[in-house]
Amino acid sequence: MLANIERLLVKYGMNFVNGLGTTLLLALVSVSVGCLIGALVAIMRLSKSKVLGGIATVYTEIIRDTPLLLQLYFFYFGLPMLIPALNKQKFLCIAIALICNSAAYVSEVIRSGIQAVDPGQREAALSLGFSESKAMWFVVVPQAVKNILPALGNEFIMIIKDTSLGSTFFIGDLMTQYLVVKGATYLPIEPLVIVGVIYFLMTFILSKVFGHFEKKMQKADRHSGYERKRKQQREVHV
Template structure:
């Protein structure tokens, strides 16, 4: 008999035993075992050897499409998160600035609850809630919702601070001209606040690029999930981590330089 074509079956599981024997027979009849065995031999010939730097380079070359795909997922997650967080955060920032004490307290409670609990806990919470509601909801949807909710609490404070940074004289001038609150915000306050808000949103995007690494707990395909897959495939831990770290460093450094460039351009425009 072929080595590797035997399977242990719990005693009394006759249906499972018969089905397993049927599958094994099909594998033998089609010659799949020899095919799989040869593929394993060929893969073993490509075994990654050498010192740490050589192994890291070989892994990077062999698995670069996977790392590139993981980076794309990471950047996409960060973009969608900050975009959704900005929409929700703007609403909560305006609520917190309202004169209604009750909704002010609700907004403050929401922001403090989100900012006061770990993101990983929030991820698990939303994944569990969505699974309880409907087990068919994709894991990616649960993760994105959790990330957006987390980001919205931080963006709300960014936008609130940007609005409050506008000189009070601008508010008073708009009021003296008889502008409504909505008109004043759209025409006077937001155009001036945006100069301090945009760089902070850029920094929030950079933070989310790094925070999405926590989503690797759910294997949704971002960069750290790819790191785990490559680690499992190669039996090397430090080398894939080093590659992921270099990618994160290059991306966040480039984005931080872009944010600083935006800040300089805005100061010049002032």
């Protein structure tokens, strides 16, 4: 088995490298654009407009309550019917499906992160003359970021794993390359082991990186809290 894996790495190494690049690109595009759309959806859900809130709620519920594979099929076959220019753009159709899926989950992350901020912070900003929008962007959002970023890191890792479903449509990701190598060599296990190791290394390294930054943020929060406490104590003594 090890000998077969070595031969596959020598002969089909570029296949796995290309698959890795496609997987990372798909995940990065999905989460990046998904964050922008998710932020918009979160704002709609937090707005006082019942219409906007209802539209955002329906969107998130539909996406979160249906399987991702079903959504991929829907966008893969449905988008070219609506937009003929996408008829042969398999990668783009799958990317749009993953963006819409990611946006629904990111919107909930952003919404919960904003709602976790003490309402008194917003009220204090309003009492100082801030408008609703300025209070949100300059007071609430900066404090919500520390709650949002760790969850966004987890979402990126989840999307990396979810891209494997794109192999159903042969878009060039890691699992697509597995199918290509398996078909060429008639070896089902060895290329699967290689792909599994690559997925594991990607997600393990990324989880450690995101965990490192999360600890740094928590440490910075504790330090700033300690400094505020010391400042309050000095003011009391004075």
